[in-house]
Structure formats: structure tokens, C-alpha cells
Amino acid sequence: MKATVLVRPKQGILDPQGEAVASALGHLGFHVATARVGKVIDLDLEAADEASARTEVEKMCEQLLANQLIESYDVEIHA
Amino acid sequence: MASPQPRIGVITYPGSQDDRDALWALAANDAEAVPVWHEERALPDLDAVVIPGGFSYGDYLRCGAIARFSPVTAAVVDFAKDGGLVLGICNGFQILCEAGLLPGALLRNASLRFLCRDVELRVERNDTPFTSRCGLGQSLVIPVKHGDGRYVAPAELDPAQVVLRYVDDVNGSVDSIAGVCNWAGNVMGLMPHPEHAVDPLLGSADGALIFASLVESARERLLTTA
Secondary structure, three states, X not given: OEEEEEEEEOOOOOOHHHHHHHHHHHHOOOOOOOOOOXXXXXXXXXXXXXXXXXXXXXXXXXXXXXXXXXXXXXXXXXX | OOOXXXXXXXXXXXXXXXXXXXXXXXXXXXXXXXXXXXXXXXXXXXXXXXXXXXXXXXXXXXXXXXXXXXXXXXXXXXXXXXXXXXXXXXXXXXXXXXXXXXXXXXXXXXXXXXXXXXXXXXEOOOOOOOOOOOOOOOEEEEEEXXXXXXXXXXXXXXXXXXXXXXXXXXXXXXXXXXXXXXOOOOEEEEOOOHHHOOEHHHOEOOHHHHHHHHHHHHHHHHHHHX
């Protein structure tokens, strides 16, 4: 089973990387109101089914992959 | 009778950089400085612990996130929960936050620049074991050197937990917070590096006040338990 975890800076948390990216895009002539920079973690894991994989990956997010004071996360499971 | 020398450990993780300076600063302030390797599952007999700066485990994922799972960190957490004195400097502060011993988190500097310069701090509390030699409101000049020093506080942070503030905004930290302690007051973390400011030859000796406070507090505890 493969899973993808998207970790994002939480709303309200200043993301200077995102601001720098938005500004750089502006210099290239693209118009974006905001950009936020997070990270992607691709996992390959053993799991009986999608539901148990999701439960397992959510535990990983809570214990390590995301710091919930400053980051939010989304889990995608790919069969 | 000569006053006893407290034994203060300094943790070395893979990627720690300032462990030797911290050991030196402790010895210069009359402590027995004890190096402690990250693979130790139990701490030796110690009166206090310092987690030094650096880039433990390459700062992978988030600063301090991997060091939190190091064998010695579990021993430091137990030591702190038993009331032991623990000081985290820079990466040590980040590790203490990730380990849940201190509130908050440290994010990329608002400027996105790595900062390496002397900064001015204001002592907000001098009733902690780490600042007892300082005056309340005293100004300290101590260098910072970090890329991820922007302190983000949780909603439950009590303003009374703020021990040190930057006089000027340095990295975008909320309320210019440079150092915080836990509720019980036996654990403190700060981003500036007092171990790099313990002798006038280094440009400032103000950091020695932090080490002298820690050594004195550790010695007092040693005497009361002896």
C-alpha cells in the first residue's frame, strides 16, 4: 500500500517561504495572491486494507510527521 | 569546607556542534562538566543537563524532531519530570519543544536568513534556576546563530513562562520571545548561545551569568539533598 502525506503550515502561521515564492512568481509575471510551502512524504507500507493504512498513517502524523501546533496534514492512500 | 562541584551533563547527538563550548563554559563556572553520548539509555549521576546547539540528525523533517527519539532524550525527559534542571540552547531548545518538555515550536526565521550576530536580550524573570544571577530587566548581549529561531507559542502559554525577550525583533518570534521555561520552572530553552559569550575575549561575558546561575542552582540542590 502506498500513502502520501501532505504537511502544510497551519492557517495563521506566517510562512515566509511561501511569501518568497509568491514574490518570485510575481517577478516572472505570474499573478498569485498567496503561496504556501509545505512538504510531501511518500510512504510504502504494509496494511490489510485502505482503512487500516489510513489509521496507521494518521498515527504517524500525530506522533512524528506533523507538529500540530504549526502544521496541518492530509493523508492520501493509493491502493 | 569547599563547596561541592555539581555534575552537569552535556548531551552530544550526531550533529551537535556546541557541546564542547558548553562543557568549557560549565567548567569555567565551577561545575564538573560531564559529556553524555546520545546512545546512553540512562544518564550518569548528574545534578543538571544541558542540551547544546547544533543540527542534531541534520535537522531532518523538523529541527529537533528526530533527536526526540534518541535513547538519551527519553532519559532526559524522565530526569526533567523528576524535577531535574534541564537547559536547552538553540537546537537544544528545539529538541525540548519537540519532546514536549517546553511549550511551542521554532520555525524558519521570518527573514529566511541564517542569523549570526550578537543580540540584546532583556531578562524577564530572575527567579528561575537559569537566571538567578541576573537582574530583573537586565540587558544581556549574547549571540544568536540560527536559521529556525522564530518562536511560535501555543495558546496556553502563560506570559509568566517567558524568561528572556529580544530587545529588538530578531527573527519574527511572537512577542520577541527568546527563552521560555516550563510551568514548574526546572526546564528552560533559549535560542541565543550563552556558551559563546562567557569571556570578554569573545565580545561579551554576559552568557556566563546563565551558566553561573545554573551551576549555583545545581549546587544548592546538591547541598539540600546531601
